[in-house]
Amino acid sequence: MPILNAISSKQVHKPLIVCGAPLLLGALILVQTSSFRSVKSPTFDETFFLNTALTSVDQSELDQRISGEGVAPIPILLTYLPVAWSAGGSQRSERWQGEISDPPLINQARLLNALLVGIPTMLLIYFWLLHRRGFAAGFLGAALVTFSPTMIAHFSLATTDACFTLMALIALATLTRYWKAPSTRNLCWLAIAVSLAISAKYSGIFLLPCVLIIMVLVAIPQISAGSKKMLWLLFKRVTVSFSLLLLLLIPFTWAFHLFGFSGPLKTVPYAETPDYSAWVRVLGRGPVAERIMEVSHTHLKRPAPFAGVLFQFLHNSAGHDAYLMGQVSNTGWWYYFPLTWLWKSTPVELLLTVLGLILSVCFLLDLWKTWRHSRGEVPEIAAENSPSTMGQEPTNHAPLIWILAIAVLLGMSLTSRLNLGQRYLLTVYPLMFLFTIDQFMRWFKNKTFLVYTFAGLCFGFQILAITSIQPHYLAYFNGLVGGPEAGHKYLLDSNMDWGQDLPALKAALADLPPDDRDRCLLYYFGTARPEAYGISVLSLKETLPDDIDRWSSLALSVNHLQGLYTQGKDPFEGFRSLKPLKRAGYSIFLYDLKTPEAKQALQESIATLRKMQANEKTK
Helix, strand or coil: HHHHHHHHHHHHHHHHHHHHHHHHHHHHHHHHHHHHCCCCCCCHHHHHHHHHHHHHHHCCCCCCHHHHHCCHHHHHHHHHHHHHHCCCCCCCCCCCCCCCCCCHHHHHHHHHHHHHHHHHHHHHHHHHHHHHCCCCHHHHHHHHHHHHHHHHHHHHHCCCCHHHHHHHHHHHHHHHHHHCCHHHHHEEEHHHHHHHHHHCCHHHHHHHHHHHHHHHHHHHHHHCCHHHHHHHHHHHHHHHHHHHHHHHHHHHHHHHHHHHHHHHCCCCCHHCCCCHHHHHHHHHCHHHHHHHHHHHCCCCCCEEEHHHHHHHHHHHHHCCCCCECCCCEECCCCCHHHHHHHHHHCCHHHHHHHHHHHHHHHHHHHHHHHHHHCCCCCCCCCCCCCCCCCCCEEHHHHHHHHHHHHHHHHHHHCHHHHCCCCCHCCCCHHHHHHHHHHHHHHHHCCHHHHHHHHHHHHHHHHHHHHHCCCCCCCCCHHHCCCCCCHHHCCCCCCCCCCCCHHHHHHHHCCCHHHCCCEEEEECCCCCCCHHHCCCEEEEECCCCCHHHCCCEEEEEHHHHHCCCCCCCCCCCCCHHHCCCEEECCCCCEECCCCCHHHHHHHHHHHHHHHHHHHHHCCC
């Protein structure tokens, strides 16, 4: 009887632990994202998403401005449309400007994002590693995501980045399935998954080279090596498979855009088309060209996916103002994202990055040795036996796809002119967790003490990292740059200042003497309305005061403090040498204007702002 009781106890406890662990982590994701929602104002992009969702409900069709601004619709449909539907919809003419009634609506969308995106992302990582390497691997991967400041920051926000990460992981899992069983049915599922990822964020285009490479690897074993005829057969098979995928992508992607359009196919009439336009370069000038261009302008419309991808291509070509270590550039730096990863990753994430690089070299060398040993034949992808997979052998399909996806994403980031924040690397974090933990468990599967010690240390230090910044997850910087207090000197925009700290500004103003609370100037980066939080200030973007002695303080977003998004004029340079009176979160500094140095800096700032306003009027 004691033996039977022990066996029965183990059988009961194992499923309880396996099922209970992700439920606990899911609850912790909700707790952490809730703490963010309660103290953070809407970010720059969130007001745009809400405005377009409300307009979509009001006009009973997808707002053309969504794809017209290069935004894929799935995150809006998933998190904002239910909120807009319950609110009844409304016509919002201003795309980016928020309204006083926005914060409760955006907080509802943020909750939906945590439920529909954040928790599923954690569960996908948990069950993928659980299936391959057992409970310890699954729990560690899920826990690192649950306590990553970067991941929790974007689970807390209702933007595109976390949603895209989830959809990209689903697409890569589907690609793994297709590689193992390359049937027509699995190809259709792959097309749907890739379409979903592209419709979550147009960066999903990165999946296409990944799919193409895997299709080559699928076709190689089916071809005998040697002759040119066999190479031609390989080319033909890959071309047919990839072409079929592309043909399926078009209707699926458009379906996820609700078969919407975004303005005329040609945005301007023939008479206004400049000579450098692609239309003129291809068609030239003349009656036929004029007729084609006029028909394209007046009768034909652009499918929404085409408009979104085109916008992002042109946006990347034109560049966007970015900040790095005191410099502002419109074209960016190739080393921007490596430095961003170095500065905004936790110590555990940096450790796993180094370990992952070492393990990836070992993994690829093993594959190469197997290929050489097989004398040029494609090696078997199956890996060693593992008791964690209940008698099945975990294969190398998934790790190779993870490495491939990371390589393609990093290649895109190094060549991108849009250096706007760590969020562009968000998908790399779960991929790095998956690969590193998977391979670590493979190499040390028989060293239980080492595995559990490593997992415990990673788990503990990751918790320390997130508790050190809670609930200001978006502003996390590690000790290499002095933490979040010094982060604004290195990176800005969505790395630090996305307009999220109006509630903190309200609290900082409440600590001022009563006579000074209503004598505050504000130069704020963001689209939320300060009035929504009971903040009574004079916005320097709307009115420039003549009497500077009347004002006692200046609330200044660090984006503008450091000269970003100020038309290259740097109006607040004088304040960078002054110590702020208070900080609202980490993105808004409050300066005392009663000192002579502050008054002089403000006078210079207002003079520069007047010139900027004059330049705007003459454009």
